[in-house]
Amino acid sequence: MSESATLQVGFLGSGRMATALAKGWLRSGLVRTGGCQASDPLASARQTFTAETGCPAVADNCQVAAASNLLVLAVKPQSMPALLEEICPHVTGRLVVSIAAGITLRQLSAALGSDCRLIRVMPNTPCLVGASASGYSPGANATAEDIALVDRLLNAVGVAFRLPEHLLDAVTGLSGSGPAFVYLMIEALSDGGVRMGLPRDVATVLAAQTVLGAAKMVLETRTHPGVLKDMVASPGGTTIAGLHALERGGVRGALMDAVEAATRRAVELGES
Ligand SMILES: NC(=O)c1ccc[n+]([C@@H]2O[C@H](COP(=O)([O-])OP(=O)(O)OC[C@H]3O[C@@H](n4cnc5c(N)ncnc54)[C@H](OP(=O)(O)O)[C@@H]3O)[C@@H](O)[C@H]2O)c1
Structure with a gap:
């Protein structure tokens, strides 16, 4: 079975960046409409996500976490502690990608468990038009397959560099903003x-x-x-x-x- 047939992407937070990434990945063909969903407490964010991507969006983070094998944490950094606490029981066996500015792998791993498979990514919104510039940094437990998958997803919507984590704030300052x-x-x-x-x-x-x-x-x-x-x-x-x-x-x-x-x-x- 092809990778895109088994890939279930769950965006936790369905705001601007989640919508841009989902649209870019759907357009690239790496993610199918049936392989993508999102959660967000904000009804207007859910409606926009669904209108823009054709994919479902619900209020319940745990429902999306349970149904996905790749979780994308796409909330503002200030909202991250509450989200991590909520989804912690549901991340076992899942690859977790955070796109939040400033939130470190150490902070993510402290909240989700030291055995969690994590990759920290800093994308930018031109992923909507296939022209994003991203940097990413894998956590210690991310497998070679996890890293290859995220590299493929990011390169499908632009260019991506694997970098040491301490440089991701500079990526945020240059290409994120x-x-x-x-x-x-x-x-x-x-x-x-x-x-x-x-x-x-x-x-x-x-x-x-x-x-x-x-x-x-x-x-x-x-x-x-x-x-x-x-x-x-x-x-x-x-x-x-x-x-x-x-x-x-x-x-x-x-x-x-x-x-x-x-x-x-x-x-x-x-x-x-
Ligand atoms: N925009 C960019 O160009 C860009 C580029 C690179 C990286 N990023 C990163 O991407 C992340 C998202 O940015 P954005 O611009 O997409 O923000 P955004 O449009 O505000 O989207 C975030 C969404 O997450 C929701 N949310 C808050 N707490 C939540 C929770 N506990 N569970 C589920 N959803 C929750 C928010 O709802 P409320 O409004 O009700 O809080 C909001 O609808 C940020 O961490 C940012 O650093 C953004």
Whole structure:
């Protein structure tokens, strides 16, 4: 029997990230509609999950935990202690994946039992469109099959790196929170276009496509971004004039500060 025929994924918490992952995995074909369900105390979250994925969502976490062989803990870090206490009796024999920012494997294992098979993952929402960037770190009891399964699921919706756990907060700060940083940049570039006379709809597509194209150039040519930047900045030209304005505005420092601030916040969330 194929892996996807036996895989029963249960999302505990059916909010934005659970919905995005479920949609991405269903679209990839690795998870079947009949092999996915969710639980959430919030009726509106359950309704959205079902409307977006076609999969059932119920209020009872234990019902979903009992019926699944892969549990995805997809609640906010602040809600995690209560969830762990509730599902603890139901995790035996199941692979448990946590996507919560800041919550460590040690905290998960202390709450669920030291023999629990755990993998900590930090995905991002572009998994909805097959373009996520994730990092993951397996716990001591995760088997080679568990790790291969999670690696396949994450790579089916983007790219994923296996990393030492201490780096997952930095992944949270860079790629977990990063889409919001880039949305802000796209919005600002579009504002610049509108200020210079472009219609808003044209400006936003030009800005987003420019970010997409530049990202593809970095990923597909494997050329250092600084080299690619130099290649488009001719002496005395338009691009170097724009780059000078960006440097005067401290954009590099601001982006580095953003990743640092988000990383520090992830660490704080794990400590609270
Ligand atoms: N959004 C992202 O881009 C992103 C990226 C990477 C990782 N993450 C991680 O993913 C996790 C979920 O984030 P999100 O943005 O999807 O949050 P979200 O939209 O708020 O979804 C979380 C859902 O879980 C529910 N919930 C709370 N306590 C629960 C419990 N005990 N049992 C079952 N469900 C419960 C919440 O209901 P209430 O509202 O009633 O509490 C809410 O509907 C977070 O830990 C975050 O760090 C998010």
